[in-house]
Amino acid sequence: MSMIIVENLKKSFGDLEVIKDMSTVVEEKEVICVIGPSGSGKSTFLRCLNRLEEISGGHVYIEGTDITDPKVDINKVRQNVGMVFQQFNLFPHKTVLQNVTLAPTKLKKGDQKAVEKKAYELLDKVGLREKAKAYPGELSGGQKQRVAIARALAMDPKIMLFDEPTSALDPEMVGDVLDVMKQLAREGMTMVVVTHEMGFAAEMGDRVLFIDGGYIVEENVPKELFGNPQHERTKAFLSKVL
Amino acid sequence: MQTIINAFPYLMEGLQVTLYIFGIAIVIGFLIGLIVALLRLAPLKILNWIAKIFVDAIRGTPFIVQLFFIYFGLNSLGFFSLDNTTAGIVTVAINAGAYFSEIIRAGIQSIDKGQTEAARSLGLNPTQTMRHIILPQAFRRMLPTITNQAIISLKDTSLLSVIGVADLTQEGRIQASATFDAFNVYLILGIIYFVVIYLLSMLASFVERKFVLR
Ligand SMILES: Nc1ncnc2c1ncn2[C@@H]1O[C@H](COP(=O)(O)OP(=O)(O)OP(=O)(O)O)[C@@H](O)[C@H]1O
Ligand SMILES: [Mg+2]
Numbered sequence: 001m002s003m004i005i006v007e008n009l010k011k012s013f014g015d016l017e018v019i020k021d022m023s024t025v026v027e028e029k030e031v032i033c034v035i036g037p038s039g040s041g042k043s044t045f046l047r048c049l050n051r052l053e054e055i056s057g058g059h060v061y062i063e064g065t066d067i068t069d070p071k072v073d074i075n076k077v078r079q080n081v082g083m084v085f086q087q088f089n090l091f092p093h094k095t096v097l098q099n100v101t102l103a104p105t106k107l108k109k110g111d112q113k114a115v116e117k118k119a120y121e122l123l124d125k126v127g128l129r130e131k132a133k134a135y136p137g138e139l140s141g142g143q144k145q146r147v148a149i150a151r152a153l154a155m156d157p158k159i160m161l162f163d164e165p166t167s168a169l170d171p172e173m174v175g176d177v178l179d180v181m182k183q184l185a186r187e188g189m190t191m192v193v194v195t196h197e198m199g200f201a202a203e204m205g206d207r208v209l210f211i212d213g214g215y216i217v218e219e220n221v222p223k224e225l226f227g228n229p230q231h232e233r234t235k236a237f238l239s240k241v242l
Numbered sequence: 243m244q245t246i247i248n249a250f251p252y253l254m255e256g257l258q259v260t261l262y263i264f265g266i267a268i269v270i271g272f273l274i275g276l277i278v279a280l281l282r283l284a285p286l287k288i289l290n291w292i293a294k295i296f297v298d299a300i301r302g303t304p305f306i307v308q309l310f311f312i313y314f315g316l317n318s319l320g321f322f323s324l325d326n327t328t329a330g331i332v333t334v335a336i337n338a339g340a341y342f343s344e345i346i347r348a349g350i351q352s353i354d355k356g357q358t359e360a361a362r363s364l365g366l367n368p369t370q371t372m373r374h375i376i377l378p379q380a381f382r383r384m385l386p387t388i389t390n391q392a393i394i395s396l397k398d399t400s401l402l403s404v405i406g407v408a409d410l411t412q413e414g415r416i417q418a419s420a421t422f423d424a425f426n427v428y429l430i431l432g433i434i435y436f437v438v439i440y441l442l443s444m445l446a447s448f449v450e451r452k453f454v455l456r
Contacts, residue, residue, distance in 0.1 A: 087356050091379075093378050151360075155364055
């Protein structure tokens with residue numbers, strides 16, 4: 001079964017039609033990178049995948065569940081879809097450990113001991129075990145983002161969504177975060193990544209989506225999309241960013 | 243000096259009544275404030291309106307009129323009879339509740355939208371998000387303003403003397419006329435209020451320091 005199916009997705013903010021018609025399919029263990037000009041609707045597209053934005057038209061299926069169906073328990077679906085934000089959005093009043101354990105604790109994912117053990121494993125994975133008792137305010141941007149990834153992973157998601165996870169970081173922090181994401185990809189996580197890091201997209205992406213003007217203009221394996229773009233707009237965009 | 247020594251035990255009795263009324267009213271008032279704030283932010287227009295009308299009605303009328311309305315007005319309907327202390331507690335609670343609700347609403351709205359999004363994306367429902375993520379952060383931010391309102395409410399309790407509640411101010415009035423030494427009695431009365439309010443502020447800043455937002 002496909003992990004994500006997007007079918008004729010539409011999204012408007014009032015009169016502003018940001019997503020006019022987008023369709024795509026994401027299979028298990030695929031890493032999809034989404035690129036496009038600023039304001040083209042990359043974030044909006046991503047946020048429709050866990051219904052953080054109300055969907056105006058079309059369908060989005062997550063593991064076969066149509067999340068545009070109002071009867072769907074969206075909170076249940078979201079437990080299987082982790083999300084990482086550009087601005088981290090860590091909970092500043094909670095320690096690093098509490099940030100990671102909060103959701104699994106409140107949503108009853110096993111007993112407290114097991115939840116904490118798992119949290120420490122995840123902090124190990126992102127290289128921040130020694131920061132478990134620190135507060136987010138005491139961390140660098142790169143460390144915050146790695147905690148945010150651990151926090152999302154704590155719910156054992158099947159899918160991870162990333163919205164420009166490295167754009168708010170100082171250049172020297174970007175590598176650490178990308179390394180964590182690469183490891184995650186190699187472990188077989190299904191990922192949709194909005195990014196400006198063309199290097200990451202080229203190296204890790206199974207496919208790259210180029211979004212512009214409310215449509216998925218072009219969708220291809222990175223080698224083809226970067227090396228042999230078919231559309232004028234893709235060419236124009238790539239000539240600016242590469 | 244003798245006046246003060248004679249009057250002091252009565253003033254202390256009055257202080258107990260004041261603190262008792264204040265303590266109950268402020269807790270109820272806070273709960274009212276929380277509920278009204280949530281109603282104002284609820285995704286249902288009719289609830290927003292009810293909450294807004296309540297807040298506007300309280301903010302747009304003097305405390306003493308609210309007190310008279312509840313004590314004399316409601317009692318005159320004959321459905322129930324509130325004694326003066328209960329009417330006083332109810333008035334202070336409702337009045338503080340309206341102001342608290344505005345403070346709490348502003349506090350909730352001051353929390354970055356990303357916090358809600360992060361919580362919801364983890365699968366927390368709106369109630370869990372409010373309870374574990376938004377309110378704890380909002381309260382820390384609101385604490386100074388909340389303390390301010392609590393102090394105003396404490397001072398408002400002195401108006402309950404008008405309907406005969408034997409609070410600190412009422413005891414002061416009685417002692418002032420009984421001792422024929424209005425100057426010293428009211429001076430002491432003021433000092434007692436001042437000390438209580440000072441201690442309240444100290445407590446608040448202690449709590450604030452303890453829970454300072456990282
Ligand atoms: N909540 C909103 N209300 C109204 N308009 C919005 C809202 N969110 C996004 N938009 C608009 O939708 C369009 C697409 O925004 P979006 O954030 O999805 O773009 P993006 O491709 O992620 O851009 P960037 O690269 O700058 O992050 C923009 O014109 C933006 O102003
Ligand atoms: Mg964006």
